[in-house]
Amino acid sequence: MNVTVLGTGGWGLTLGQVLNDNGHKVSFWTFSQAEVNLLSTEHQYKDKLPGVIFPDSFTYTTDMNKALEGAELVLIVVPSQVMGNVCKTFAKWNPQGKIPTVVCATKGILEGTDQRMSEVILENVPWLDSDHVVTLSGPTHAEEVSRRVYTAIIAACPNEESAKQVQKIFSNDYIRIYTSTDQIGTELCGSVKNVIAIASGILYGIGAGDNTRAALITRGQAEICRLGRALGANPSTFAGLAGMGDLIVTCLSQHSRNRYVGECIGKGETLSQVMSHMKMIAEGVPTCKSAKALADSVHVELPIVNAVYEVLFNDKKPAEVIQELMNRDLKPEAEY
Numbered sequence: 106m107n108v109t110v111l112g113t114g115g116w117g118l119t120l121g122q123v124l125n126d127n128g129h130k131v132s133f134w135t136f137s138q139a140e141v142n143l144l145s146t147e148h149q150y151k152d153k154l155p156g157v158i159f160p161d162s163f164t165y166t167t168d169m170n171k172a173l174e175g176a177e178l179v180l181i182v183v184p185s186q187v188m189g190n191v192c193k194t195f196a197k198w199n200p201q202g203k204i205p206t207v208v209c210a211t212k213g214i215l216e217g218t219d220q221r222m223s224e225v226i227l228e229n230v231p232w233l234d235s236d237h238v239v240t241l242s243g244p245t246h247a248e249e250v251s252r253r254v255y256t257a258i259i260a261a262c263p264n265e266e267s268a269k270q271v272q273k274i275f276s277n278d279y280i281r282i283y284t285s286t287d288q289i290g291t292e293l294c295g296s297v298k299n300v301i302a303i304a305s306g307i308l309y310g311i312g313a314g315d316n317t318r319a320a321l322i323t324r325g326q327a328e329i330c331r332l333g334r335a336l337g338a339n340p341s342t343f344a345g346l347a348g349m350g351d352l353i354v355t356c357l358s359q360h361s362r363n364r365y366v367g368e369c370i371g372k373g374e375t376l377s378q379v380m381s382h383m384k385m386i387a388e389g390v391p392t393c394k395s396a397k398a399l400a401d402s403v404h405v406e407l408p409i410v411n412a413v414y415e416v417l418f419n420d421k422k423p424a425e426v427i428q429e430l431m432n433r434d435l436k437p438e439a440e441y
């Protein structure tokens with residue numbers, strides 16, 4: 106198949122490598138001429154994935170129409186906050202009557218509109234329909250998948266046949282794809298877990314113990330379930346790869362950028378100080394605002410998300426919000 110990847114961050118390049126391993130022809134679009142120059146000459150992105158050499162057959166361009174020539178599958182992996190603009194350009198491409206499957210591997214919610222990524226894509230690409238937009242999500246750090254570490258994830262689409270098509274295209278002997286028709290739950294889990302991972306990082310930063318982190322992950326999961334249920338997700342998704350699986354890896358992995366942001370803050374940096382030295386995307390930062398707004402809109406309580414919000418955007422100290430969380434009204438565990 107001819108596949109076009111929109112986005113040359115660590116995850117787009119890594120998924121391109123998976124598809125190349127599976128025998129597909131991969132072309133990339135990026136907004137950045139500097140990235141085109143770097144990747145075309147060095148065939149690697151040392152700042153993001155040191156030691157990983159990409160195939161010579163990969164092509165890179167800033168001309169989206171050129172990248173999309175003959176595309177049978179389009180994979181979008183750009184930061185969530187630029188998804189709308191990228192899709193506006195993508196919408197101008199003429200697929201000549203044959204609508205390609207569009208796979209989205211971005212995790213996040215658009216600040217301001219609080220839309221999930223499939224909603225942003227469908228709103229901005231009028232010739233697409235929901236049967237052709239598949240979400241790829243689960244516990245996957247590019248640092249590991251690019252080295253072909255065994256990994257399992259979810260392809261979610263309301264149309265099961267499209268999810269199955271993506272399952273077949275991406276699966277191989279080191280990456281196993283399961284299907285789901287719960288795109289709402291898959292997208293919410295993949296987005297909100299990044300906020301909980303920031304909280305996990307804060308715990309690392311202040312030197313909290315394993316008990317505390319286990320409590321955070323479990324109660325963070327309760328918040329994701331509560332919000333997801335209120336927004337129409339299938340509860341079984343929360344216990345799966347896109348739910349608990351991704352929450353665990355992002356809260357605990359040394360590779361997680363969201364955990365890293367939290368860790369720096371736990372050690373005393375402000376959000377703007379952390380952002381000034383981050384080379385990559387930490388989606389939990391904008392998603393924290395949207396998760397809070399979505400929860401408010403459906404009258405669901407998310408105490409951990411709110412605590413992260415206070416630390417990130419209102420300069421509250423981690424110790425202060427942890428005390429507030431610990432001293433909330435006592436209640437039964439299963440109340441969600």
Ligand SMILES: NC(=O)C1=CN([C@@H]2O[C@H](COP(=O)(O)OP(=O)(O)OC[C@H]3O[C@@H](n4cnc5c(N)ncnc54)[C@H](O)[C@@H]3O)[C@@H](O)[C@H]2O)C=CC1
Pocket residue numbers: 112113114115116117118135136137140153182183184185187191210211212213245246247248384385386388
């Ligand atoms: N890196 C990982 O391990 C994983 C990342 N993801 C998700 O994939 C998405 C992309 O993340 P990464 O590939 O890690 O990105 P990254 O953090 O490696 O790099 C961001 C990339 O975004 C692109 N970009 C920046 N500004 C842009 C703009 N204005 N317009 C268009 N493109 C722009 C650039 O090509 C840049 O390389 C995020 O939503 C992330 O949560 C999901 C699973 C794993």
Ligand SMILES: O=C(CO)COP(=O)(O)O
Pocket residue numbers: 212243244245246299302351354355360361362363364386387388
């Ligand atoms: O989504 C991810 C892992 O599944 C990537 O998490 P980070 O963006 O925190 O590195």
